Amino acid sequence: MEAVPRKTTIREVAQAASVGIGTISRVLNSSSQVSRETRARVLEAIRRLGFRPNAQARRILKRRAEMVCFLLSNRDFLHPFHARILQGVESYASGLKQHVLFAALHYSPRTPPDRIDLPPVLQEHGLIDGLILAGTIYPNLLRRIESINMPFVAFSNNVVGMGDEEQFDQVGFDDFNGTLHATRHLIGKGHRHIVFAADVSYPWLRRRFEGYRQAMRENKLKHVLITSRNPQSFVDFGQKSAGRILSRQPRPTAAVAGNDEIAYGLWRSLRRQGVKVPDDISLVGFDDREEAVLMDPPLSTVRVDKEEIGETCMKMLLERLHHPRMTFSQRILPTEFVIRGTVRQL
Amino acid sequence: MEAVPRKTTIREVAQAASVGIGTISRVLNSSSQVSRETRARVLEAIRRLGFRPNAQARRILKRRAEMVCFLLSNRDFLHPFHARILQGVESYASGLKQHVLFAALHYSPRTPPDRIDLPPVLQEHGLIDGLILAGTIYPNLLRRIESINMPFVAFSNNVVGMGDEEQFDQVGFDDFNGTLHATRHLIGKGHRHIVFAADVSYPWLRRRFEGYRQAMRENKLKHVLITSRNPQSFVDFGQKSAGRILSRQPRPTAAVAGNDEIAYGLWRSLRRQGVKVPDDISLVGFDDREEAVLMDPPLSTVRVDKEEIGETCMKMLLERLHHPRMTFSQRILPTEFVIRGTVRQL
DNA sequence: TTAGGGTGTGGAACCAGTTCCAAGGATTTT
DNA sequence: AAAATCCTTGGAACTGGTTCCACACCCTAA
Numbered sequence: 001m002e003a004v005p006r007k008t009t010i011r012e013v014a015q016a017a018s019v020g021i022g023t024i025s026r027v028l029n030s031s032s033q034v035s036r037e038t039r040a041r042v043l044e045a046i047r048r049l050g051f052r053p054n055a056q057a058r059r060i061l062k063r064r065a066e067m068v069c070f071l072l073s074n075r076d077f078l079h080p081f082h083a084r085i086l087q088g089v090e091s092y093a094s095g096l097k098q099h100v101l102f103a104a105l106h107y108s109p110r111t112p113p114d115r116i117d118l119p120p121v122l123q124e125h126g127l128i129d130g131l132i133l134a135g136t137i138y139p140n141l142l143r144r145i146e147s148i149n150m151p152f153v154a155f156s157n158n159v160v161g162m163g164d165e166e167q168f169d170q171v172g173f174d175d176f177n178g179t180l181h182a183t184r185h186l187i188g189k190g191h192r193h194i195v196f197a198a199d200v201s202y203p204w205l206r207r208r209f210e211g212y213r214q215a216m217r218e219n220k221l222k223h224v225l226i227t228s229r230n231p232q233s234f235v236d237f238g239q240k241s242a243g244r245i246l247s248r249q250p251r252p253t254a255a256v257a258g259n260d261e262i263a264y265g266l267w268r269s270l271r272r273q274g275v276k277v278p279d280d281i282s283l284v285g286f287d288d289r290e291e292a293v294l295m296d297p298p299l300s301t302v303r304v305d306k307e308e309i310g311e312t313c314m315k316m317l318l319e320r321l322h323h324p325r326m327t328f329s330q331r332i333l334p335t336e337f338v339i340r341g342t343v344r345q346l
Numbered sequence: 347m348e349a350v351p352r353k354t355t356i357r358e359v360a361q362a363a364s365v366g367i368g369t370i371s372r373v374l375n376s377s378s379q380v381s382r383e384t385r386a387r388v389l390e391a392i393r394r395l396g397f398r399p400n401a402q403a404r405r406i407l408k409r410r411a412e413m414v415c416f417l418l419s420n421r422d423f424l425h426p427f428h429a430r431i432l433q434g435v436e437s438y439a440s441g442l443k444q445h446v447l448f449a450a451l452h453y454s455p456r457t458p459p460d461r462i463d464l465p466p467v468l469q470e471h472g473l474i475d476g477l478i479l480a481g482t483i484y485p486n487l488l489r490r491i492e493s494i495n496m497p498f499v500a501f502s503n504n505v506v507g508m509g510d511e512e513q514f515d516q517v518g519f520d521d522f523n524g525t526l527h528a529t530r531h532l533i534g535k536g537h538r539h540i541v542f543a544a545d546v547s548y549p550w551l552r553r554r555f556e557g558y559r560q561a562m563r564e565n566k567l568k569h570v571l572i573t574s575r576n577p578q579s580f581v582d583f584g585q586k587s588a589g590r591i592l593s594r595q596p597r598p599t600a601a602v603a604g605n606d607e608i609a610y611g612l613w614r615s616l617r618r619q620g621v622k623v624p625d626d627i628s629l630v631g632f633d634d635r636e637e638a639v640l641m642d643p644p645l646s647t648v649r650v651d652k653e654e655i656g657e658t659c660m661k662m663l664l665e666r667l668h669h670p671r672m673t674f675s676q677r678i679l680p681t682e683f684v685i686r687g688t689v690r691q692l
Numbered sequence: 693t694t695a696g697g698g699t700g701t702g703g704a705a706c707c708a709g710t711t712c713c714a715a716g717g718a719t720t721t722t
Numbered sequence: 723a724a725a726a727t728c729c730t731t732g733g734a735a736c737t738g739g740t741t742c743c744a745c746a747c748c749c750t751a752a
């Protein structure tokens with residue numbers, strides 16, 4: 001490897017400006033008082049030499065990397081959903097001169113914690129100050145992270161199999177109230193036979209189901225859960241569910257999908273069978289993905305502000321870094337039902 | 347801010363193992379020969395003290411951050427397309443113990459280079475070794491990057507307004523041959539009246555248009571470019587183009603869309619007007635986005651391997667870092683036409 | 693026995709910053 | 723006029739690694 005050209009150092013700047021190295025440092029950190037003339041002379045020397053302070057050296061002393069890691073776990077790819085969270089993290093972070101490192105991890109929920117092979121960032125220390133966990137989170141990963149004493153905040157909607165005794169910082173959105181409001185909206189539009197389509201073995205879909213059930217119960221309506229066998233994907237789940245919905249007697253007038261992908265699958269399959277949305281059946285989704293607007297008609301769905309999730313994660317992580325012994329907190333961000341074109345008045 | 351607990355240092359480990367600090371370093375870097383017994387004693391001490399070497403300190407000496415920045419410029423959000431490139435970068439990088447920092451930047455093509463406000467990562471030095479530029483790249487940004495002497499590789503398909511004299515490392519995919527093959531495929535299926543829909547003021551769409559034109563020319567067919575006024579987005583562009591396509595005499599039997607979003611808009615608008623794809627008109631896209639498979643019927647399109655782009659960018663950047671004076675190179679990755687359901691045999 | 697070579701090891705010097713103490717000079721107080 | 727205080731400033735010491743030189747030790751050859 002060829003030698004990297006040496007960069008200007010603080011000592012050379014000090015020489016050039018005929019001051020001591022301490023003064024340069026003081027100017028850089030705009031901290032304690034430096035006389036107007038000295039400061040000007042130093043700044044001029046910095047400009048002239050094109051000096052940019054070395055980040056690593058500062059960090060050793062500061063004991064802060066000013067960097068956090070966004071760790072995406074067990075996702076085959078960086079979905080727009082998580083991409084938006086990442087963006088929320090980044091935009092908030094960069095305003096505070098914090099950097100965001102991106103890393104991915106694949107692990108099995110059954111691997112013992114100490115056998116989980118963490119990404120390189122987490123193997124050295126001092127590289128990052130903390131961690132934002134996104135993607136599916138099983139208890140063994142939490143154990144592993146705790147074992148290296150790395151402060152972290154988890155995006156909690158995809159946390160699986162955690163007991164109530166678990167204590168860690170988390171940010172999530174309100175699954176329950178999301179479907180509660182969506183379902184109430186359908187009921188308000190005169191719908192009585194409303195089904196819910198999702199695989200409720202996922203904790204977050206289970207919570208959404210509970211929100212739907214709550215709305216049905218408070219209106220003394222019967223709840224119906226539609227599932228399908230061996231789906232290849234959520235879209236496929238939706239497609240396979242369509243037939244089951246249509247075969248019910250009496251035929252449901254509306255369906256609440258566990259997420260937008262299921263809603264898409266449903267819509268596509270219904271349309272193929274000549275069933276029109278919303279004329280023949282109303283449909284609502286959850287998540288408000290990009291594709292929701294592109295559906296025809298555009299999908300009424302529960303909006304989740306993904307960037308706000310990211311921003312809140314970052315905010316909470318910084319608080320944790322500043323106050324390591326602060327008690328753990330959990331933030332649930334509200335969701336919003338967005339009315340588009342897939343619900344009709346009965 | 348509370349004090350961060352001091353971590354174990356190499357000197358403490360040396361003390362514990364009753365060896366010198368140099369020996370610890372040698373063990374850590376598994377470099378020169380250390381006797382079997384000494385190595386075992388050191389490793390035992392490291393384990394017992396839970397020692398993890400400080401990354402920053404090493405980097406000062408090594409003059410390498412082992413970190414690169416993925417800079418997304420002028421994108422309102424991290425599209426799946428770029429997300430996949432990022433993933434390609436990350437997965438290749440992490441295998442080589444390199445880290446990937448994510449940053450975003452918004453700038454105007456008209457801002458003078460020295461006025462472009464770079465993200466914090468690029469303001470200090472030593473934090474990253476190099477840069478991968480994704481998103482729209484105008485000459486002023488290149489000038490700015492060059493001014494801080496930061497090695498970089500650009501994803502070249504979105505480079506705008508660059509003369510031929512521009513020299514920098516770039517990785518892109520083959521716009522021209524993509525549409526060339528797609529159009530040839532349509533011609534092979536018996537189509538003669540084929541239009542191309544896109545705003546060719548984008549250089550990459552212009553290249554795709556040229557590929558289409560080449561295929562038409564070599565078959566002595568007339569090329570037709572469809573554009574539309576003041577589109578809100580690519581999808582909108584597609585929607586607005588549908589009418590223009592249908593009003594042509596004789597009516598085209600196939601359309602090549604500049605990208606999948608335009609294809610989606612076209613498809614949606616055509617369907618609304620009762621025109622069936624592919625029965626009444628065949629359609630091909632470009633990019634092979636996630637949505638392409640979800641369209642009904644799924645879209646025949648030109649696949650671009652985004653992760654390979656990311657991987658190649660990272661590979662090229664590492665080469666550049668190892669050989670700073672190497673001549674600049676440009677890699678064009680091949681594309682592949684994917685046959686799905688939107689083209690019919692005439 | 694001595695010279696020569698190879699291996700293993702200790703630790704000073706170094707990297708590029710920050711911190712802090714001491715000290716110089718100016719200004720104010722006594 | 724002397725003492726006290728404040729504002730600036732210089733630079734040694736420090737951070738936590740790596741590098742390199744010196745040296746001890748062992749083995750072999752002359």
